[in-house]
Amino acid sequence: MDSNPDTQTTPTVFLVGAGPGDSDLLTVKAMRLIQSAEVVVYDRLVSEEILELVPVGASRIFVGKKSGQHHMPQSDINELLVKLGHAGRRTVRLKGGDPLVFGRGSEEAQRLDEAGVAFEIIPGISAAIGAGAYAGIPLTHRGLASSVRFVTGHCREDQPLELDWRSLSDPDTTLVIYMGLANINQIAEKLVAAGLSATTPAAAVEQGTTSVQRRHITTLEKLPQDIATHNFVAPTLLIIGRVVAVAGTMDWFKTGADEVQDDALVAAQ
Numbered sequence: 001m002d003s004n005p006d007t008q009t010t011p012t013v014f015l016v017g018a019g020p021g022d023s024d025l026l027t028v029k030a031m032r033l034i035q036s037a038e039v040v041v042y043d044r045l046v047s048e049e050i051l052e053l054v055p056v057g058a059s060r061i062f063v064g065k066k067s068g069q070h071h072m073p074q075s076d077i078n079e080l081l082v083k084l085g086h087a088g089r090r091t092v093r094l095k096g097g098d099p100l101v102f103g104r105g106s107e108e109a110q111r112l113d114e115a116g117v118a119f120e121i122i123p124g125i126s127a128a129i130g131a132g133a134y135a136g137i138p139l140t141h142r143g144l145a146s147s148v149r150f151v152t153g154h155c156r157e158d159q160p161l162e163l164d165w166r167s168l169s170d171p172d173t174t175l176v177i178y179m180g181l182a183n184i185n186q187i188a189e190k191l192v193a194a195g196l197s198a199t200t201p202a203a204a205v206e207q208g209t210t211s212v213q214r215r216h217i218t219t220l221e222k223l224p225q226d227i228a229t230h231n232f233v234a235p236t237l238l239i240i241g242r243v244v245a246v247a248g249t250m251d252w253f254k255t256g257a258d259e260v261q262d263d264a265l266v267a268a269q
């Protein structure tokens with residue numbers, strides 16, 4: 001709404017999706033904006049390769065979480081963007097994947113709108129799309145999955161995960177779980193309890209699309225144990241559904257990272 005008398009007309013803040021990691025997966029628009037930024041505000045998931053595109057004279061502001069330290073609270077990030085916008089600094093707010101998929105980009109956009117700062121939103125390739133393609137897992141496939149759901153496996157501290165397990169346990173739906181590592185035991189248990197077959201194919205993809213991508217294919221019931229055994233760490237995406245079984249026939253992306261044995265594929269041979 002343009003009720004604010006100071007509302008800008010020329011955008012100064014750009015909420016930009018940086019994609020899942022491989023810098024070649026940036027959009028042309030994202031690249032152009034990064035290369036002409038005066039300030040870049042970024043978080044942990046933005047790769048070094050992409051940060052190298054930031055002009056030498058531009059300010060880089062890291063607002064992500066460093067190990068052991070707290071990240072900047074969302075409200076402070078919002079206010080920082082408002083301040084930069086009001087100052088007329090050409091600001092790129094870079095986020096991993098897509099800014100509006102579990103990225104809190106909409107909260108930033110709402111605050112900018114409220115403060116009269118003109119902004120644009122540049123979509124990015126979300127981890128589900130990027131890691132799916134590079135892991136050789138189609139999110140839909142005729143006869144195997146007719147829909148996809150992007151689910152967060154993260155909950156606030158000390159809170160149980162509040163997901164609609166019955167609706168998630170549909171065998172015709174591919175589940176893509178973001179931020180699922182910490183709660184994978186609970187997720188697998190609840191899905192099976194709600195009726196999803198324990199032998200449903202499942203995959204973990206760590207650092208998807210990058211040169212250190214690791215992929216492990218297993219079943220829903222074995223997923224929690226396998227994740228622990230193979231020591232998967234963030235960022236890891238979990239994909240659960242019959243489509244995962246297709247992975248063996250679409251395995252085009254090879255990395256130098258440790259090969260993780262694909263139990264289900266091996267068993268199927």
Ligand code: SAH
Nearest residue numbers: 097098103126127178179207208235236237
């Ligand atoms: N906005 C981002 C998601 C942010 S939530 C997007 O659209 O992709 C952070 C979670 O995304 C991570 O915990 C992980 O589950 C997933 N993720 C992001 N990048 C990833 C990658 N390269 N490989 C695997 N998972 C990734």
